Amino acid sequence: MSYGGGGPYPQAPYNQQPPYPGQGGYPQQPQPGYPGYPQQAYPGGYPTGPAAGQPGFNVPPQQAPYGNQDMYGGTATDYKDPEMAAFEFNDKSIRRGFIRKVYSILMCQLAISFAFVGWFLYDKKTSNYVQQNSWLLIVAFVAIIVTIIALSCCGDLRRRAPTNIILLGIFTIAESLLLGVISSRYKSEEVFMAVGLTAAICLGLTLFAFQTKWDFTMIGGFLFIACLLLMIFGIVTIFTQGKTVKMIYASLGALLFSVYLIYDTQLMMGGQHKYSISPEEYVFAALNLYLDIINIFIYILSIIGAAKD
Numbered sequence: 001m002s003y004g005g006g007g008p009y010p011q012a013p014y015n016q017q018p019p020y021p022g023q024g025g026y027p028q029q030p031q032p033g034y035p036g037y038p039q040q041a042y043p044g045g046y047p048t049g050p051a052a053g054q055p056g057f058n059v060p061p062q063q064a065p066y067g068n069q070d071m072y073g074g075t076a077t078d079y080k081d082p083e084m085a086a087f088e089f090n091d092k093s094i095r096r097g098f099i100r101k102v103y104s105i106l107m108c109q110l111a112i113s114f115a116f117v118g119w120f121l122y123d124k125k126t127s128n129y130v131q132q133n134s135w136l137l138i139v140a141f142v143a144i145i146v147t148i149i150a151l152s153c154c155g156d157l158r159r160r161a162p163t164n165i166i167l168l169g170i171f172t173i174a175e176s177l178l179l180g181v182i183s184s185r186y187k188s189e190e191v192f193m194a195v196g197l198t199a200a201i202c203l204g205l206t207l208f209a210f211q212t213k214w215d216f217t218m219i220g221g222f223l224f225i226a227c228l229l230l231m232i233f234g235i236v237t238i239f240t241q242g243k244t245v246k247m248i249y250a251s252l253g254a255l256l257f258s259v260y261l262i263y264d265t266q267l268m269m270g271g272q273h274k275y276s277i278s279p280e281e282y283v284f285a286a287l288n289l290y291l292d293i294i295n296i297f298i299y300i301l302s303i304i305g306a307a308k309d
Helices: 092-122 124-132 134-153 155-159 163-183 188-211 216-239 243-269 282-308
Strands: none
Touching (some): 092 124, 092 188, 092 282, 124 134, 124 163, 134 155, 155 163, 163 282, 188 243, 216 243, 243 282
């Protein structure tokens, strides 16, 4: 075998490496250039010196052409799309506006619901008429199922105005009708006591969710499992008539939805929490908080009613 037209390539004995560039005995050959590029010699010849694994080579340190910056002037870890920077949920002004919008919708929902409660509580003719005409309750129940599925499962539908507001209004009226019928079965002082306790509990939990460093947004799976277990327990209580069982079930329900209220509040807040709701999901956020508060009210009313029964 010949090398570049010269003599035969010297065979290195066993356990001895052949000479490399920069060592004596290696014929220096011109380096062929790439096609289309002028042939240039390495400036200053081949560098010599110690290199990792290659004696005789001194590999210069490799540096990125932009140092620690990318093409936009920021580091690779903190790059953000300039077109989306104005729409980030971490922006305080966007978050405050989102929270105000959610609580404005929530206050309207609660005002409608408790207006129905007062109406059915003091107007016995209306409550008796609704209870005697069960088709009204069936229509309300179907409307609740249809609207809650549409708002929960159809993302485009719940973000499209005014469709989302219309669906939320239908859901609120149907839920308020059922809530009024439920409240009419209790005495007025029991209902007022439940309203006061619900308001105090929800206010305290909301303030706790706003200031606590604990992140409740990571326990959504556990809350879903607890909700399924509570549902199974509720089916069991249908066939088990007893004051103690009903109070235990109502207490567990009030506790579960109290945690749900903290969870949904932190999802709405965003910020440093692991999970958050998009600012476009104000209807969905208001729906979650409304359901938490209404469920807490119903379970507290059940506890009070069972205690005074």
